[in-house]
Amino acid sequence: MNTMRTLTHDEWKAEATKRFGTKVLAWRFVCPCCKHVASVADWQKVGAKEGAIAFSCVGRWTEKPRKAFEEGGPGPCNYTGGGLFNLNPVKVTGGPGGDHHVFEFAD
Numbered sequence: 772m773n774t775m776r777t778l779t780h781d782e783w784k785a786e787a788t789k790r791f792g793t794k795v796l797a798w799r800f801v802c803p804c805c806k807h808v809a810s811v812a813d814w815q816k817v818g819a820k821e822g823a824i825a826f827s828c829v830g831r832w833t834e835k836p837r838k839a840f841e842e843g844g845p846g847p848c849n850y851t852g853g854g855l856f857n858l859n860p861v862k863v864t865g866g867p868g869g870d871h872h873v874f875e876f877a878d
Contacts, residue, residue: 780866783873790876799877802828803858804839807846808877825873826859827851 778786791798796812809829817832830836830847839850852859852872859872 775860775862777862777864779864783861783863783866787876800825800874801877802830802846802848802850803860803874804828804850805830805837805846805848807848809847823851826871827853 787795787798796815797810799808799810801808805828807828807830811824813829814824814832817829819827819829819832823831828836828839828846828848828850831849831851833847836847836849837844839848840856842848850858852874857872860875861873862870863873864870
């Protein structure tokens with residue numbers, strides 16, 4: 772089970788840059804529901820809006836995602852952090868638009 776951690780927006784960006792470099796499209800996140808790893812570029816490829824990146828699984832914009840809480844197996848799934856269950860384990864504070872709960876960075 773994931774535990775919540777809190778970072779400022781600047782801390783979050785610094786950690787992403789340290790892990791993946793300055794090219795934001797290469798930043799990768801793991802869905803807390805299905806464990807699918809996707810990069811910012813992956814969300815862009817499927818036409819997801821910017822606010823969906825690291826907030827909802829990239830599977831929400833694919834033709835046949837698995838159901839987040841009803842099916843097992845590999846992702847991507849249709850999970851969203853805006854639903855009844857918010858499993859997003861990272862709270863980012865002080866960024867544009869206020870605080871956000873997002874996916875953890877991928878290893």
